[in-house]
Amino acid sequence: MILNINGIEFSYSSVPVLNNVTFTLERGEVLSILGNNGAGKSTLLKCINKILEPHKGTIYIEKDEISKLSRVDVAKKIGYVAQRHESGRFTVFDAVLLGRKPHIKWDVTQKDIKIVNSVLKKFDLEKLSLRYLSELSGGELQKVVIARAMAQQPVLMLLDEPTNNLDLKNQIEVLKIIREAVKEQNIAAIVIIHDLNLALRFSDKFLFLKDNTIYAYGGMEVMTEEIIGSVYGIHVVVEKIHDIPVVIPL
Numbered sequence: 001m002i003l004n005i006n007g008i009e010f011s012y013s014s015v016p017v018l019n020n021v022t023f024t025l026e027r028g029e030v031l032s033i034l035g036n037n038g039a040g041k042s043t044l045l046k047c048i049n050k051i052l053e054p055h056k057g058t059i060y061i062e063k064d065e066i067s068k069l070s071r072v073d074v075a076k077k078i079g080y081v082a083q084r085h086e087s088g089r090f091t092v093f094d095a096v097l098l099g100r101k102p103h104i105k106w107d108v109t110q111k112d113i114k115i116v117n118s119v120l121k122k123f124d125l126e127k128l129s130l131r132y133l134s135e136l137s138g139g140e141l142q143k144v145v146i147a148r149a150m151a152q153q154p155v156l157m158l159l160d161e162p163t164n165n166l167d168l169k170n171q172i173e174v175l176k177i178i179r180e181a182v183k184e185q186n187i188a189a190i191v192i193i194h195d196l197n198l199a200l201r202f203s204d205k206f207l208f209l210k211d212n213t214i215y216a217y218g219g220m221e222v223m224t225e226e227i228i229g230s231v232y233g234i235h236v237v238v239e240k241i242h243d244i245p246v247v248i249p250l
């Protein structure tokens with residue numbers, strides 16, 4: 001087991017956002033977190049990454065309780081891609097190299113450079129490696145921040161709407177790279193995503209948040225017309241096209 005979340009609760013001031021959230025995630029799994037705007041998806045990721053501290057409950061990453069880990073130790077285990085990014089005066093290469101920071105003791109090693117180059121290649125970013133982040137398109141910047149999280153070589157990746165700003169081809173490619181990395185390296189990823197059809201294509205598990213808590217959690221068996229309809233308040237059909245399940249809003 002890579003992640004074990006037990007009974008977490010979180011409120012902003014006195015407004016409750018997460019209540020009794022409990023689930024586990026295994027190695028080799030991609031989990032999509034789904035739910036309406038404001039359901040608490042980003043808040044949940046921030047609790048897992050120790051940016052926010054739950055008022056109740058426990059979060060274990062492998063054998064370690066998150067609240068007891070230092071920032072650097074959290075960064076060695078968890079790669080986090082936020083919903084919004086700053087684009088400072090860094091080159092693409094340096095921005096991805098920053099992902100190695102939790103692992104660097106004194107100086108950048110050949111191994112760090114090798115990892116950065118291989119990640120840049122994976123994301124097809126080599127030709128942009130000397131460009132400044134401020135000179136990138138929104139989609140290119142999105143790929144760079146995901147590449148940085150991957151260069152970190154975490155055991156768990158947390159991605160808040162990673163397909164934002166990406167065109168159709170890049171949406172598919174980036175989710176494929178994430179899925180392949182999870183399978184090849186036997187790590188895990190949690191992805192917040194609004195497109196149910198992309199979630200269906202690239203996830204092993206699905207977690208629906210509604211009314212501050214988990215409404216449904218599981219594999220394909222929870223992607224039903226009833227559950228999706230009830231979470232989003234619309235009618236949908238779930239059908240197979242070319243053997244791929246798709247959700248169609250009616």
Ligand SMILES: Nc1ncnc2c1ncn2[C@@H]1O[C@H](COP(=O)(O)OP(=O)(O)OP(=O)(O)O)[C@@H](O)[C@H]1O
Binds near residue numbers: 038040
């Ligand atoms: N810093 C904050 N202070 C107070 N309330 C906040 C803060 N951040 C988020 N909230 C509120 O907490 C609730 C959950 O927000 P969160 O960002 O976790 O939702 P989400 O499911 O990720 O939404 P979206 O799909 O729109 O990104 C929302 O009602 C939001 O307005």
